[in-house]
Amino acid sequence: xxxxxxxxxxxxxxxxxxxxxxxxxxxxxxxxxxxxxxxxxxxxxxxxxxxxxxxxxxxxxxxxxxxxxxxxxxxxxxxxxxxxxxxxxxxxxxxxxxxxxxxxxxxxxxxxxxxxxxxxxxxxxxxxxxxxxxxxxxxxxxxxx
Numbered sequence: 001x002x003x004x005x006x007x008x009x010x011x012x013x014x015x016x017x018x019x020x021x022x023x024x025x026x027x028x029x030x031x032x033x034x035x036x037x038x039x040x041x042x043x044x045x046x047x048x049x050x051x052x053x054x055x056x057x058x059x060x061x062x063x064x065x066x067x068x069x070x071x072x073x074x075x076x077x078x079x080x081x082x083x084x085x086x087x088x089x090x091x092x093x094x095x096x097x098x099x100x101x102x103x104x105x106x107x108x109x110x111x112x113x114x115x116x117x118x119x120x121x122x123x124x125x126x127x128x129x130x131x132x133x134x135x136x137x138x139x140x141x142x143x144x145x
Contacts, residue, residue, distance in 0.1 A: 025067050047064075061089055080095070
């Protein structure tokens with residue numbers, strides 16, 4: 001086996017198993033919302049390559065928070081998660097994704113909704129467009145708008 005191999009041989013050479021290669025963790029997260037999707041994709045690739053996805057949920061969450069950096073502890077402490085959710089990797093990453101989701105400008109979205117015109121659209125097309133636009137307006141009751 002070459003000295004510079006990325007994998008280490010385990011046991012003798014007859015039917016030797018190979019231990020997984022070691023991968024460097026991604027850099028700490030910048031804590032900028034625009035960077036979250038790309039950083040999480042990179043981290044998930046690292047997690048899969050290193051087989052961390054086979055670990056218990058609490059270990060996966062600990063590895064995520066540690067890799068993200070110190071500031072993640074404060075954010076994690078303030079996320080609205082149950083104790084059961086706090087040890088599930090998927091629930092924790094979903095909560096961080098919600099935390100870093102861009103905030104909609106309700107005033108702008110409502111202005112856009114009210115400026116929507118029918119022009120040459122059929123009634124059905126216009127209604128679908130209004131319904132789609134209303135989803136970003138945070139209307140409480142669509143009948144009064």
